[in-house]
Amino acid sequence: xxxxxxxxxxxxxxxxxxxxxxxxxxxxxxxxxxxxxxxxxxxxxxxxxxxxxxxxxxxxxxxxxxxxxxxxxxxxxxxxxxxxxxxxxxxxxxxxxxxxxxxxxxxxxxxxxxxxxxxxxxxxxxxxxxxxxxxxxxxxxxxxxxxxxxxxxxxxxxxxxxxxxxxxxxxxxxxxxxxxxxxxxxxxxxxxxxxxxxxxxxxxxxxxxxxxxxxxxxxxxxxxxxxxxxxxxxxxxxxxxxxxxxxxxxxxxxxxxxxxxxxxxxxxxxxxx
Amino acid sequence: xxxxxxxxxxxxxxxxxxxxxxxxxxxxxxxxxxxxxxxxxxxxxxxxxxxxxxxxxxxxxxxxxxxxxxxxxxxxxxxxxxxxxxxxxxxxxxxxxxxxxxxxxxxxxxxxxxxxxxxxxxxxxxxxxxxxxxxxxxxxxxxxxxxxxxxxxxxxxxxxxxxxxxxxxxxxxxxxxxxxxxxxxxxxxxxxxxxxxxxxxxxxxxxxxxxxxxxxxxxxxxxxxxxxxxxxxxxxxxxxxxxxxxxxxxxxxxxxxxxxxxxxxxxxx
Amino acid sequence: xxxxxxxxxxxxxxxxxxxxxxxxxxxxxxxxxxxxxxxxxxxxxxxxxxxxxxxxxxxxxxxxxxxxxxxxxxxxxxxxxxxxxxxxxxxxxxxxxxxxxxxxxxxxxxxxxxxxxxxxxxxxxxxxxxxxxxxxxxxxxxxxxxxxxxxxxxxxxxxxxxxxxxxxxxxxxxxxxxxxxxxxxxxxxxxxxxxxxxxxxxxxxxxxxxxxxxxxxxxxxxxxxxxxxxxxxxxxxxxxxxxxxxxxxxxxxxxxxxxxxxxxxxxxxxxxxxxxxxxxxxxxxxxxxxxxxxxxxxxx
Ligand SMILES: Nc1ncnc2c1ncn2[C@@H]1O[C@H](COP(=O)(O)OP(=O)(O)OP(=O)(O)O)[C@@H](O)[C@H]1O
Ligand SMILES: [Mg+2]
Numbered sequence: 001x002x003x004x005x006x007x008x009x010x011x012x013x014x015x016x017x018x019x020x021x022x023x024x025x026x027x028x029x030x031x032x033x034x035x036x037x038x039x040x041x042x043x044x045x046x047x048x049x050x051x052x053x054x055x056x057x058x059x060x061x062x063x064x065x066x067x068x069x070x071x072x073x074x075x076x077x078x079x080x081x082x083x084x085x086x087x088x089x090x091x092x093x094x095x096x097x098x099x100x101x102x103x104x105x106x107x108x109x110x111x112x113x114x115x116x117x118x119x120x121x122x123x124x125x126x127x128x129x130x131x132x133x134x135x136x137x138x139x140x141x142x143x144x145x146x147x148x149x150x151x152x153x154x155x156x157x158x159x160x161x162x163x164x165x166x167x168x169x170x171x172x173x174x175x176x177x178x179x180x181x182x183x184x185x186x187x188x189x190x191x192x193x194x195x196x197x198x199x200x201x202x203x204x205x206x207x208x209x210x211x212x213x214x215x216x217x218x219x220x221x222x223x224x225x226x227x228x229x230x231x232x233x234x235x236x237x238x239x240x241x242x243x244x245x246x247x248x249x250x251x252x253x254x255x256x257x258x259x260x261x262x263x264x265x266x267x268x269x270x271x272x273x
Numbered sequence: 274x275x276x277x278x279x280x281x282x283x284x285x286x287x288x289x290x291x292x293x294x295x296x297x298x299x300x301x302x303x304x305x306x307x308x309x310x311x312x313x314x315x316x317x318x319x320x321x322x323x324x325x326x327x328x329x330x331x332x333x334x335x336x337x338x339x340x341x342x343x344x345x346x347x348x349x350x351x352x353x354x355x356x357x358x359x360x361x362x363x364x365x366x367x368x369x370x371x372x373x374x375x376x377x378x379x380x381x382x383x384x385x386x387x388x389x390x391x392x393x394x395x396x397x398x399x400x401x402x403x404x405x406x407x408x409x410x411x412x413x414x415x416x417x418x419x420x421x422x423x424x425x426x427x428x429x430x431x432x433x434x435x436x437x438x439x440x441x442x443x444x445x446x447x448x449x450x451x452x453x454x455x456x457x458x459x460x461x462x463x464x465x466x467x468x469x470x471x472x473x474x475x476x477x478x479x480x481x482x483x484x485x486x487x488x489x490x491x492x493x494x495x496x497x498x499x500x501x502x503x504x505x506x507x508x509x510x511x512x513x514x515x516x517x518x519x520x521x522x523x524x525x526x527x528x529x530x531x532x533x534x535x536x537x538x539x540x541x542x
Numbered sequence: 543x544x545x546x547x548x549x550x551x552x553x554x555x556x557x558x559x560x561x562x563x564x565x566x567x568x569x570x571x572x573x574x575x576x577x578x579x580x581x582x583x584x585x586x587x588x589x590x591x592x593x594x595x596x597x598x599x600x601x602x603x604x605x606x607x608x609x610x611x612x613x614x615x616x617x618x619x620x621x622x623x624x625x626x627x628x629x630x631x632x633x634x635x636x637x638x639x640x641x642x643x644x645x646x647x648x649x650x651x652x653x654x655x656x657x658x659x660x661x662x663x664x665x666x667x668x669x670x671x672x673x674x675x676x677x678x679x680x681x682x683x684x685x686x687x688x689x690x691x692x693x694x695x696x697x698x699x700x701x702x703x704x705x706x707x708x709x710x711x712x713x714x715x716x717x718x719x720x721x722x723x724x725x726x727x728x729x730x731x732x733x734x735x736x737x738x739x740x741x742x743x744x745x746x747x748x749x750x751x752x753x754x755x756x757x758x759x760x761x762x763x764x765x766x767x768x769x770x771x772x773x774x775x776x777x778x779x780x781x782x783x784x785x786x787x788x789x790x791x792x793x794x795x796x797x798x799x800x801x802x803x804x805x806x807x808x809x810x811x812x813x814x815x816x817x818x819x820x821x822x823x824x825x826x827x828x829x830x831x832x833x834x835x836x837x838x839x840x841x842x
Binding site for chain 3: 049075079088092094102108113155
């Protein structure tokens with residue numbers, strides 16, 4: 001599904017972001033990438049949809065080459081790869097529905113999109129995506145009126161509306177409190193399981209990585225230093241990835257909503273308080 | 274492999290679209306209505322742009338052939354313009370600073386007095402500079418004195434308002450510190466407020482000076498001296514070559530001053 | 543630089559550090575004074591008349607106030623009021639159409655002058671054009687370009703004001719665009735949106751409130767500008783104003799100035815409250831709002 005063949009990314013200022021990475025991520029896998037700050041996690045993820053250009057090697061996503069892709073070809077590829085950001089990246093003043101419909105822009109013509117006349121089928125897709133993350137009733141609210149956890153769900157819905165075959169998430173829960181972080185991660189996992197969408201998530205927290213990763217990739221200085229299952233990734237492995245002993249800051253903490261029966265349509269923030 | 278191969282889900286009912294706020298449609302309707310009314314009132318049309326563009330030809334020809342020497346022939350008018358702008362900005366901005374302190378509740382605790390000053394400033398600001406030009410030409414006769422006085426009023430309007438708003442928004446911390454140490458009102462204004470308001474005030478002052486150069490062109494039209502008077506004379510003689518030269522020179526001067534004041538701003542702030 | 547004070551024994555008298563040199567300030571003050579004195583000489587002003595001015599102005603004010611205080615329902619005063627109001631409304635019309643033209647032209651130019659939208663070459667060129675427009679007083683636009691083609695009248699005034707507004711509005715718009723949150727732009731781009739779609743869905747919604755506030759602000763300024771152009775004969779309140787001053791009809795001048803002041807204050811107040819609402823949102827109702835005070839753009 002995603003194939004890195006000796007991929008190197010060098011930034012214009014000479015910093016090496018990825019150093020000769022070779023990876024093969026099969027379809028439907030839930031991959032968690034861990035590593036210290038500056039290890040190259042974001043660079044790895046952002047190279048997959050061409051936000052960061054590959055300077056050397058080959059990167060093939062879902063049968064299309066990312067390296068060297070430009071213009072329309074790159075946009076078509078990006079349409080198949082959804083991305084979720086740490087800071088949600090919603091247009092705060094626009095409605096939740098409009099934010100989700102951004103995920104349909106790739107399939108909407110110039111005139112239609114300029115006038116804001118989305119097809120009924122596209123709107124239906126947007127509603128279904130919102131329903132899947134449990135915030136359908138917020139469709140006509142302004143994005144700024146939502147809590148952080150809800151905003152990240154809008155971002156997930158936008159990605160779902162895109163009908164992608166790959167989802168990338170760059171530290172999607174770093175701005176959220178622990179219970180909300182767990183719920184958002186479970187949303188992502190459920191989507192991965194139900195829809196079979198290949199998912200790559202960057203995480204800072206070991207416990208989350210172990211809990212959710214089918215596969216964990218450890219990075220350091222732009223290189224892959226560990227690649228194995230969540231079970232294999234014990235504390236010793238993490239200490240090797242991090243090059244230091246583990247501290248409290250490497251774990252998110254107790255998942256205090258785990259015990260309670262959770263319905264995904266409930267407000268995660270109410271549970272958090 | 275795409276999500277459309279997902280298992281079928283239960284049918285969902287999208288939420289009812291809430292009624293859009295009345296404000297946007299009402300506002301847009303008002304804008305359209307006013308535009309139509311205004312358009313009819315001033316007989317808006319762009320057809321002359323096609324039919325009468327030829328009438329602009331002598332003008333354009335004149336403008337393309339500027340009479341460079343004319344710039345220097347009227348050197349005294351240039352000096353006068355710049356002198357007017359300098360005097361008017363220095364005096365106007367000085368008065369504006371005092372007024373701004375009197376018009377802000379931060380520095381003037383006597384509420385009725387402060388409100389009155391604010392109202393006076395709003396009135397001063399509401400009259401356009403030509404109105405002041407006409408008044409002062411009537412009062413002190415044709416010449417640069419009228420221009421100076423008119424620009425002083427104009428500058429007070431612009432600078433006092435902006436400075437008063439800066440004072441309104443200063444950090445209250447130092448003011449409280451001054452109060453706590455028992456400073457008098459005047460000292461508090463001098464040592465707690467002025468240092469905070471000064472950068473803003475200086476940049477507004479420089480800005481006002483730039484405006485003055487342009488405004489003095491207008492004032493010349495009503496007899497208030499400077500290069501504007503020259504422009505009016507040349508316009509009535511249809512000597513577009515001379516006009517063109519003046520406008521180009523004005524352009525260069527405004528640009529140079531712009532650069533100078535940017536430099537000065539960086540030095541001062 | 544080279545003097546290092548030895549550590550002071552407690553109780554010993556100490557010398558305070560030398561105060562920073564005041565030389566720069568002194569030179570600055572001297573320079574300003576000198577320039578001012580030079581300007582006073584060069585201005586070629588009839589300074590002695592300054593002494594008579596207060597008395598003369600006082601007289602004018604009395605005469606104007608008498609005009610304003612006359613029963614506005616009786617002839618001929620009622621005529622003065624209605625005529626001034628009519629012309630002031632024409633001035634508003636000129637300013638409105640001018641602002642609209644400025645807004646429509648400056649919006650795309652603002653994008654072309656924003657570094658995060660247009661290529662660097664285009665940005666430089668468009669910015670220079672905007673700067674050039676800003677440097678020229680609108681009166682020159684009017685006399686040099688609009689009058690010959692459109693003739694003397696309100697339309698020429700509106701067009702001159704419109705073109706002149708493009709300079710400032712374009713600059714302010716481009717600055718607003720450059721300061722947007724880049725996150726939504728990136729996420730739209732990551733989902734495969736085209737350049738136009740990114741502008742329409744990630745940029746325009748972010749800048750629109752600020753830009754509309756600038757338009758309103760410019761309208762307030764253009765009301766004053768339309769009065770200026772009236773003096774040239776471009777219609778509106780300015781045209782009657784210069785005529786009245788020619789015949790020294792002080793009572794009528796008083797009425798006309800009163801109309802200008804009242805109408806301008808009302809429009810400023812309305813426009814100011816709309817601007818505030820657009821930028822800061824509706825009245826507080828416990829909803830989170832943007833706290834930061836949006837500074838007014840300079841009144842160019
Ligand atoms: N735009 C850029 N230009 C130059 N160097 C960059 C750029 N972005 C990242 N880098 C560098 O590339 C290296 C990898 O950065 P990257 O953002 O991928 O790290 P990360 O693992 O995501 O870190 P974090 O956990 O802090 O997000 C770092 O040394 C960083 O300084
Ligand atoms: Mg990162």
